[in-house]
Amino acid sequence: EVQLVESGGGLVKPGGSLRLSCAASGFTFSSYSMNWVRQAPGKGLEWVSSISSSSSYIYYADSVKGRFTISRDNAKNSLYLQMNSLRAEDTAVYYCARGGVAARPNWFDPWGQGTLVTVSS
């Protein structure tokens, strides 16, 4: 069974940092692009970042560029999101999602259960 499990969310003060992790299982992790998508409370989906299978291609939303860093460890079947200079507007559930085998995503499937990040003083 293909499974994605996020961890690392929590409460952090504005300006602080947090590192999210996503553990993948049930598929050949190193063959797929991976992605982070977030959803603020009561709001819609917002794409955050994507990374290709070999980390050669990385993309960020303008809202997080320069503050967030996506990375992956294919040996550990894991995806990461380092979040620095956090703002209140970064408060959201962060989902990890598998993309296709192309350098950039054509779809997201499956999605993890999400991890909540709350930025508040």
Added chain:
Amino acid sequence: QSVLTQPPSVSAAPGQKVTISCSGSSSNIGNNYVSWYQQLPGTAPKLLIYDNNKRPSGIPDRFSGSKSGTSATLGITGLQTGDEADYYCGTWDSSLSAGHWVFGGGTKLTVL
């Protein structure tokens, strides 16, 4: 304001058919594949349609997708109360130098 425009809400009776539109531009829908996602209350999104009109295994054929020019449509027939959810369209947008993914604002489906 989302790059992709969806109606905020749609409704229909059980057993009926509903369509949800997703309008974009040549930099996104016009030149890239569209996918659709269903988000039931309190759960993570699920892929319903990919590559404009393909269904992943396990998705019933009551769900269909189409694309024409810079717009895409999700169709749901034989509506069930269990279909009440938020639905999102998404695609790649090539308007910026590096490109980025965009979602529609979401459409809340109510099955009356």
